[in-house]
Amino acid sequence: MPEAPLVLGIETSCDETGVALVRAHPDRSELLVDTVASSMEEHARFGGIIPEIASRAHLEAMVPTIERALDSAGVTLHDVDAVAVTAGPGLVGSLTVGTAAAKALAYGLDVPLYGVNHVIGHAAVAELVDGLFPDRIMALVVSGGHSSLLLVDDIVTGVHELGSTLDDAAGEAFDKVGRLLGLPYPGGPHIDRLAREGDPTAIRFPRGLTAAKDQEKHAYDFSFSGLKTAVARWVEAREDAGEQIPLADVSASFAAAVADVLTAKTIAACRRHGVSTLVVGGGFSANSQLREMAAERCAAAGITLRIPPLRYCTDNGAMIAALGAAVVRRGLPPSSFTIPADSTMPLETVTI
Ligand code: KG4
Numbered sequence: 001m002p003e004a005p006l007v008l009g010i011e012t013s014c015d016e017t018g019v020a021l022v023r024a025h026p027d028r029s030e031l032l033v034d035t036v037a038s039s040m041e042e043h044a045r046f047g048g049i050i051p052e053i054a055s056r057a058h059l060e061a062m063v064p065t066i067e068r069a070l071d072s073a074g075v076t077l078h079d080v081d082a083v084a085v086t087a088g089p090g091l092v093g094s095l096t097v098g099t100a101a102a103k104a105l106a107y108g109l110d111v112p113l114y115g116v117n118h119v120i121g122h123a124a125v126a127e128l129v130d131g132l133f134p135d136r137i138m139a140l141v142v143s144g145g146h147s148s149l150l151l152v153d154d155i156v157t158g159v160h161e162l163g164s165t166l167d168d169a170a171g172e173a174f175d176k177v178g179r180l181l182g183l184p185y186p187g188g189p190h191i192d193r194l195a196r197e198g199d200p201t202a203i204r205f206p207r208g209l210t211a212a213k214d215q216e217k218h219a220y221d222f223s224f225s226g227l228k229t230a231v232a233r234w235v236e237a238r239e240d241a242g243e244q245i246p247l248a249d250v251s252a253s254f255a256a257a258v259a260d261v262l263t264a265k266t267i268a269a270c271r272r273h274g275v276s277t278l279v280v281g282g283g284f285s286a287n288s289q290l291r292e293m294a295a296e297r298c299a300a301a302g303i304t305l306r307i308p309p310l311r312y313c314t315d316n317g318a319m320i321a322a323l324g325a326a327v328v329r330r331g332l333p334p335s336s337f338t339i340p341a342d343s344t345m346p347l348e349t350v351t352i
């Protein structure tokens with residue numbers, strides 16, 4: 001019997017060069033290897049990702065990362081049956097390096113190329129962990145760049161965007177609050193750690209877009225910039241009064257506000273659409289306050305919660321190879337060799 005198709009996945013939307021190999025069996029996706037090189041350390045001193053540095057780092061890391069992935073899986077390029085690559089959304093320079101590499105490989109090997117959506121990849125990666133998705137799932141994708149709620153009837157042909165952030169993504173809000181609290185970049189994990197020591201009910205911070213008037217147009221959208229401003233005002237007022245800032249309580253109350261809004265809206269959407277499986281993905285799903293509240297509320301609502309292990313939640317090649325495997329399994333036509341790097345790729349577009 002011939003082996004199931006071997007999909008090489010390449011991810012370069014931000015600062016991680018991810019390369020992975022996934023075998024697309026008819027009834028499951030099998031991860032053979034997942035390798036990643038990150039340029040995060042080169043950005044940390046600037047307090048944010050510098051696109052030019054990220055693009056150059058991808059260029060330098062691409063070939064060695066591919067070689068490392070092939071070596072660890074004990075295969076050669078000639079065993080690859082398809083190449084999947086992040087076509088967007090993301091930083092255009094970074095995406096260009098990945099798509100150019102993927103096109104060259106697919107062309108040289110004479111195998112199909114699939115340009116796929118990064119955000120949907122954050123959901124698709126869960127198929128590598130607990131098996132292929134049931135008919136209908138809800139996916140909450142939260143990271144430094146995106147906070148989106150997706151109703152997924154089919155991970156390849158039926159992704160519907162129910163809502164997104166209107167301003168800052170969840171991780172971005174954490175990083176901005178981290179900066180105003182004087183924490184190192186990225187602030188998210190530092191706030192998480194501090195929050196574990198604090199009282200989440202100490203300060204009642206606002207819950208964006210949860211008022212009755214927002215239910216019609218923005219029931220499933222998120223907004224964290226008002227919350228961020230509320231934290232800034234609260235901290236400034238204490239500083240002006242010469243008081244110490246209770247970092248743990250501020251962090252815990254802020255983190256609770258974010259987790260509360262994300263989980264309340266997501267579970268309301270699951271109920272409204274009769275969905276009983278929730279997948280949470282993206283770098284911000286590392287957040288312990290979100291994980292705890294999601295676990296509690298899903299259990300209470302009878303919803304099965306699937307959060308992949310942390311290494312598959314941050315940007316990686318496995319998520320792109322997993323989505324590529326789903327596309328191959330469905331037999332969709334390949335992408336053209338002229339696909340662009342689409343920095344604003346719409347969330348309902350799975351492949352281009
Ligand atoms: O997915 P990711 O690695 O990169 C993007 O695609 O944005 O997500 C990184 C984001 C950063 O904003 C980081 O501060 C945040 O996720 N983050 C966290 C935690 N771990 C990472 N935020 C809160 N708590 C955490 N434990």
Ligand code: ZN
Binds near residue numbers: 145
């Ligand atoms: Zn991401």
